[in-house]
Amino acid sequence: MFIIYGQKKMRINRYSDHQQACSECRAFDMEIKVYHGYFHVFFIPFWPINDRTSTLQCKGCGRRTRIDSLQYQYEKKTKKSPFLYTGLILVACLIVWISIANHNTQLEKKAYVTAPQEGDIYTMQQRDGHKTEYYFLKVVMIKNDSIYTQHSNLLYTKYVSEPNDEDYFVEGDVRVIGKRQLLELLQEGEINGVKRP
Numbered sequence: 001m002f003i004i005y006g007q008k009k010m011r012i013n014r015y016s017d018h019q020q021a022c023s024e025c026r027a028f029d030m031e032i033k034v035y036h037g038y039f040h041v042f043f044i045p046f047w048p049i050n051d052r053t054s055t056l057q058c059k060g061c062g063r064r065t066r067i068d069s070l071q072y073q074y075e076k077k078t079k080k081s082p083f084l085y086t087g088l089i090l091v092a093c094l095i096v097w098i099s100i101a102n103h104n105t106q107l108e109k110k111a112y113v114t115a116p117q118e119g120d121i122y123t124m125q126q127r128d129g130h131k132t133e134y135y136f137l138k139v140v141m142i143k144n145d146s147i148y149t150q151h152s153n154l155l156y157t158k159y160v161s162e163p164n165d166e167d168y169f170v171e172g173d174v175r176v177i178g179k180r181q182l183l184e185l186l187q188e189g190e191i192n193g194v195k196r197p
């Protein structure tokens with residue numbers, strides 16, 4: 001993947017000045033535009049760089065000129081625009097959003113495990129030496145405090161969110177788990193995820 005990044009500048013304010021006469025037409029009607037440089041990624045401003053710059057133009061005759069002392073005054077009083085940080089703000093929002101979503105997933109998982117239903121599918125995680133393996137358990141029946149489950153035929157060497165197409169739940173091999181034991185499996189991280197159809 002390639003990333004486009006670099007420097008650009010945006011106008012952060014515009015002023016009219018009526019103190020300074022135009023050297024061409026003598027009008028007292030100057031326009032000052034103040035700019036700020038920024039670092040962009042895919043043209044989204046991430047943070048400000050360099051300093052403020054400005055242009056000065058007579059609104060009467062259109063003549064562009066440069067008066068450092070005057071421009072400096074306006075550059076100095078112009079505050080940085082929050083738009084200069086757009087990218088950083090987006091990234092921060094994304095992080096907050098992901099953590100809220102993750103928190104909700106954890107809550108949902110706990111709610112499902114606390115009150116299991118037939119058809120629930122657990123993503124199970126087990127450690128075997130240095131490697132972690134995954135498989136699935138499907139709840140096929142609930143009787144009193146016992147949950148009857150069938151395991152997937154396949155064992156996965158890396159995390160998958162659902163069983164693959166050739167996989168199936170082995171009917172003849174039922175594993176009975178107590179409700180309390182199920183919660184323990186969640187707390188110990190052996191239940192990685194729960195899907196309810």
Ligand SMILES: [Zn+2]
Nearest residue numbers: 022025058061
């Ligand atoms: Zn002029």
